[in-house]
Amino acid sequence: xAVVSQHPSWVICKSGTSVKIExxxxxxxxxxxxxxxxxxxxxxxxxxxxxxxxKATYEQGVEKDKFLINHASLTLSTLTVTSAHPxxxxxxxxxxxLGAVGYTFGSGTRLTVV
Amino acid sequence: QKEVEQDPGxxxxxxxxxxxxxxxxxxxxxxxxxxxxxxxxxxPELLMYTYSSGNKEDGRFTAQVDxxxxxxxxxxxxxxxxxxxxxxxxxxxxxxxxxxxxKGNQVVVIP
Numbered sequence: 001x002a003v004v005s006q007h008p009s010w011v012i013c014k015s016g017t018s019v020k021i022e023x024x025x026x027x028x029x030x031x032x033x034x035x036x037x038x039x040x041x042x043x044x045x046x047x048x049x050x051x052x053x054x055k056a057t058y059e060q061g062v063e064k065d066k067f068l069i070n071h072a073s074l075t076l077s078t079l080t081v082t083s084a085h086p087x088x089x090x091x092x093x094x095x096x097x098l099g100a101v102g103y104t105f106g107s108g109t110r111l112t113v114v
Numbered sequence: 115q116k117e118v119e120q121d122p123g124x125x126x127x128x129x130x131x132x133x134x135x136x137x138x139x140x141x142x143x144x145x146x147x148x149x150x151x152x153x154x155x156x157x158p159e160l161l162m163y164t165y166s167s168g169n170k171e172d173g174r175f176t177a178q179v180d181x182x183x184x185x186x187x188x189x190x191x192x193x194x195x196x197x198x199x200x201x202x203x204x205x206x207x208x209x210x211x212x213x214x215x216x217k218g219n220q221v222v223v224i225p
Binding site for chain 1: 120122146148150155156157158159160163202212213215216217218220
């Protein structure tokens, strides 16, 4: 089946540094990739929608300068958390649409900023 | 009012019992309804996908959609310890639109 590979699965970084998360669609082309954030015992909150070759669309309240999204090819989208702070610690998940049968998700990245 | 309401539980059931989960929603434009299973520290995986109203069955899983009541359900028959996970409902208006998620329902199946 269609797989989205997300890396890294976990990362610990110092406050003020930047972290890049990658999502690759392994056996299909992902024209659109969605980036979510999930806090413990909470639902997935959509952060932004990225389309290959164009600028991402951010949800209200999400800082586009802090969460940089690049979707340079049909198989790769990246999320860079810039100047990370402890409040950015969360579980980040990417997702790609699978035609008429829903969406497939990456395995998630647990970010801890210390 | 949130777009999608889902009681987060948790829900504990003995092995072999029927698990019943549900979500309500407020946006009448929603046409696509999904249930995802999420294990701890993992991404969600699609369980069931339903378009518009009706029932859909896949093995031990049954999804029901009642658009008139804005209510969707997921039933798990003969529950197994491996079914222990968080179940999220999700829905969208036109399939190309963003997904709106419920909070998720943590289910524990006790052997």
